[in-house]
Structure formats: structure tokens, C-alpha cells
Amino acid sequence: MASILQQLHLPDPLAIATALAERLAATAVERDRAGGHPAHERALMRESGLLTLSIPAEFGGQGADWATVMAVVRLLAKADSALAHLFGFHHLQLAGIQLYGTKLQQRSLLTAAVRQNQFWGNALNPLDKRTRAVASPAGFTLDGVKSFSSGSVGSDWLTVSAWDEQANAALIAVLPTSQAGVHVEADWDAFGQRQTDSGNVHFDRVHLPNALVLQAPGQAPTARSTLRSQVAQLIMTNLYLGIAQGAFEAARDYTLEQARPWFAAGVDDAIDDPFTQHRYGQLWLTLRPTVLLADEAGRQLDAALGRGDALSARERGEVAVAVAEAKVLAHRAAIEISNTMFELLGARATSARFGFDRFWRNARVHTLHDPIDYKLRDLGRYALSGRVPDPTPYS
The missing domain is CATH 2.40.110.10 (Butyryl-CoA Dehydrogenase, subunit A, domain 2)
Known part of the structure; x- marks a missing residue:
């Protein structure tokens, strides 16, 4: 069945995101070093048209599902996780309007967001x-x-x-x-x-x-409205996964193009070193299940949102379990790969001109958003007794 984007003959958001990511990657190392407000890069995101991606078509947006939005977050994070964070959290605010707001509020705020190409914080x-x-x-x-x-x-x-x-x-x-x-x-x-x-x-x-x-203060949330935390957690999951993929690809490219084998390996090319191959195999197996679980969690989130007000507390909890599974693995993948890459690449790869340290620094800072141990606790409870996570702003 054709997606809403295909039905409306809209440009492919993943193709647009890929082109945008290439532009962000070109200056990512320099901008990471400088810090500050990325006004030019935010303008590029506005110009891309991707700020309206998650807004329903009835309000003038592109009506993409969350699986697509998450894929864009992941693509951008491979190049620049700070800008991917801005993009993802922009769409998180739009999700809040759709989940908390009245029909009148949704129409007023989301229509204006499209017409004015707004950036939300x-x-x-x-x-x-x-x-x-x-x-x-x-x-x-x-x-x-x-x-x-x-x-x-x-x-x-x-x-x-x-x-x-x-x-x-x-x-x-x-x-x-x-x-x-x-x-x-x-x-x-x-x-x-x-x-x-x-x-x-x-x-x-x-x-x-x-x-x-x-x-309003004290207003009881519905099972559906509490999915906002799952949108947030899945944005972070794909942010971490993008960092992990970006670090892996940067390491692989360096290994292919610049790395030298250790003298005791007895090979002429670093990629023929059996220990290097072994380590890359381990990292690959760190990435692969994370990708699969993140994609599955995105599908479950979309399905739950599609249930509307009929969504039950148990169904909502199953989404939280799927997102927690993916997030724990993405957290681990981002930290492990961004750290292990230096053992594979050697001392020359620590040169500031490569900026490879940004992957670890970005992963280390953002994965502290909420404690991974409480995700593991929730998953342990589910594995032992079938108890789903209690709805909170973080679970």
C-alpha cells in the first residue's frame, strides 16, 4: 500500500535527509569544535522542508509516519548528532500538540507551523x-x-x-x-x-x-497521550543508533584508506589483520540487532498511535517495552563503538583534524539523559512477570 507521502506525490524525505546530512557532515568537525548556535544549519533544515514531516496532511504537513521521522533522525545523527537532536526534538513538540491538544488547538497550531515553517523548541x-x-x-x-x-x-x-x-x-x-x-x-x-x-x-x-x-494541572492523561514519552525515547534511540553507525562508518573508512597493520600481524593491509576483522565482526553484531529492534519499535509506535483512543494501557506498555529494548542496545552500541574505534585505528586517528572523538563525547553526554539501569529494571520486570513499564515522562 502506498504511503501518504507517495499518494501526495511528495519528495522522498529520506533522499532529502541524505542530501542534508552530507551538507551537515562537511562542517560537523569544525562546528563541534566551535560550539554555539548553528543558525546557518538550522536554516538549511528549514529550507529542506523536513520540519513539516510529522504534521498530518489535513493541516498541510507531509503526514509521514513516525518510522519515517525516526529514520531521518538516524540519518542526520550519523553526520551530526547535535543537529539531529534539534530536528528530533522539534518533531517531539509537534507530537505533543497532537497527543495533548484539542482538535481546535491542533488545527490552529499545526497549520501555523506549516505556513510559517516554524522551528519548535x-x-x-x-x-x-x-x-x-x-x-x-x-x-x-x-x-x-x-x-x-x-x-x-x-x-x-x-x-x-x-x-x-x-x-x-x-x-x-x-x-x-x-x-x-x-x-x-x-x-x-x-x-x-x-x-x-x-x-x-x-x-x-x-x-x-x-x-x-x-x-491542565491535574488533568488525567489517556493511554494514548502518554505515548509522548515513547516518541521522545525512540528519538533518542535513533539518535544513539545514528551516532553508532556514524562512528562505525568513520572507523571503517579510515581502516580502508589510512590504517596500517600492526607489525606482528604479518599482513600488508590493515583489513587483512585477523584481529581487526574479529573486532569489526563484534561491532557489526552490536549494530545489527539494534537496527532491527529500533525499526520494530517504530512500527509498534505507529500501530499504537493508529489505535487512537481505543489504545489500552497494556498495549501502551508493550510499546514502552519495545522502545526500552531498542534504547538499551542503542545506548550500548553508541558508547562501545565510539570508544572501541580508537583501538582499531591507532594513535594517529586521535588527531584533532579527524574529530573522531566527537562521536564518543556526543554519545556520552546524551546517553545520560535518563538512567539506563531503570530501562533494564523495566525489562527485567517484564521478563520475569510480564509487568509493563508504568507511564512516566521517561518510560
Whole structure:
């Protein structure tokens, strides 16, 4: 059966993403070294048309399924995982509108996102409760700060969460980044993922109208709306997988073109060294099951979203298991391959001109987003008793 993209005769997003990734790769090492705000590269993403990829066709978007969006994240991450992060988290905010918003909110916000080719950022960090919401007749007043606000610098709109002390619960809303009282601070200084625009966002008596509140404080989520965390986790899975694939391909190319065999190997070419072949075989077997599980998790996510309001808590939990499986393997693959590659390539490969260290630094920083041990706990519970993960912003 033809996809919605084929039915609408839209360009192939994977072909577009491949071309975009090539352009990002050309400057990735230099930009990683410099850090800062990638304004030019964000403009390239806008020009690519890929910012509307996940928006349903009824609102003017391309209506791609999440398996396709994840494939684009993975392609971009092979070249530049920081820009892939920006792209993935842009679509995560659009997913939140579709999962939390009313039909009117979806039509208004998503149609505008298409018409204005908007770039969305994140100020939702659920563990950071420093932003407070005080109810007023016309909505809420927001005060405080949000950390780890990926994509906030240079964004057009933000998804925001804020803690309502009176309700003892959080709200989820959206705001224009240019809203009076919103100040985005470009102060991200981690040693990896340097161009994710993930600084702090400050709110100083910001007016939040009721019309922009997607989920009111204390509003009970549906099984379907809690799939937002699975969209987020699967974006990270494909981000890590892209890093692993990028590191593997960079190592393989270097081995083929520049590496020298160890003198004791008794061979003239590094690729004929049996220990080198053995190690690449191990890395290949680290990648292959990760790809298969990530793809399967994407299909399960799409199927669950297709169930709509009929989705059960158990069905939602099965998606969380599939995503956790893929994420744990992708986490391990990104760390292992980005580290092991140096043992295969030798001392010359540590030269700064290659920038191979960026794969490990990016993987190490981003895989700390939420603890892998709790994914393993969830999978252990499922394996032992069939218990599916409890819905949280991380599971």
C-alpha cells in the first residue's frame, strides 16, 4: 500500500535527509569544535522542508509516519548528532500538540507551523519544577526557569511545563518564544552535543492564556497521550543508533584508506589483520540487532498511535517495552563503538583534524539523559512477570 507521502506525490524525505546530512557532515568537525548556535544549519533544515514531516496532511504537513521521522533522525545523527537532536526534538513538540491538544488547538497550531515553517523548541523538562504557574481568570502567570531546554535558542515556539502548587500538579502548554517575559539563555556548555541550543529558559511574569494550555494541572492523561514519552525515547534511540553507525562508518573508512597493520600481524593491509576483522565482526553484531529492534519499535509506535483512543494501557506498555529494548542496545552500541574505534585505528586517528572523538563525547553526554539501569529494571520486570513499564515522562 502506498504511503501518504507517495499518494501526495511528495519528495522522498529520506533522499532529502541524505542530501542534508552530507551538507551537515562537511562542517560537523569544525562546528563541534566551535560550539554555539548553528543558525546557518538550522536554516538549511528549514529550507529542506523536513520540519513539516510529522504534521498530518489535513493541516498541510507531509503526514509521514513516525518510522519515517525516526529514520531521518538516524540519518542526520550519523553526520551530526547535535543537529539531529534539534530536528528530533522539534518533531517531539509537534507530537505533543497532537497527543495533548484539542482538535481546535491542533488545527490552529499545526497549520501555523506549516505556513510559517516554524522551528519548535523545548522547555518542558519534567524534573525541573522551578517554573511555577499561578492561575488567573484569563489563564496562568509563569515565573521561574527551565533547564536542558533543547532547541530553545533560535526557536519560534516552545512547549512548556510549569508547576501549579495549588493543584499540586504540572501543566503543559505552548508559547511563542518571543512572548513578553520569556528569555532564552544560550548557556549550554556540555562537552558533547555542543550545538543543541539547550540552554536555560527564564520566565518573568509571563502570561499564558488558557487557549495555549494543552494539558491542565491535574488533568488525567489517556493511554494514548502518554505515548509522548515513547516518541521522545525512540528519538533518542535513533539518535544513539545514528551516532553508532556514524562512528562505525568513520572507523571503517579510515581502516580502508589510512590504517596500517600492526607489525606482528604479518599482513600488508590493515583489513587483512585477523584481529581487526574479529573486532569489526563484534561491532557489526552490536549494530545489527539494534537496527532491527529500533525499526520494530517504530512500527509498534505507529500501530499504537493508529489505535487512537481505543489504545489500552497494556498495549501502551508493550510499546514502552519495545522502545526500552531498542534504547538499551542503542545506548550500548553508541558508547562501545565510539570508544572501541580508537583501538582499531591507532594513535594517529586521535588527531584533532579527524574529530573522531566527537562521536564518543556526543554519545556520552546524551546517553545520560535518563538512567539506563531503570530501562533494564523495566525489562527485567517484564521478563520475569510480564509487568509493563508504568507511564512516566521517561518510560
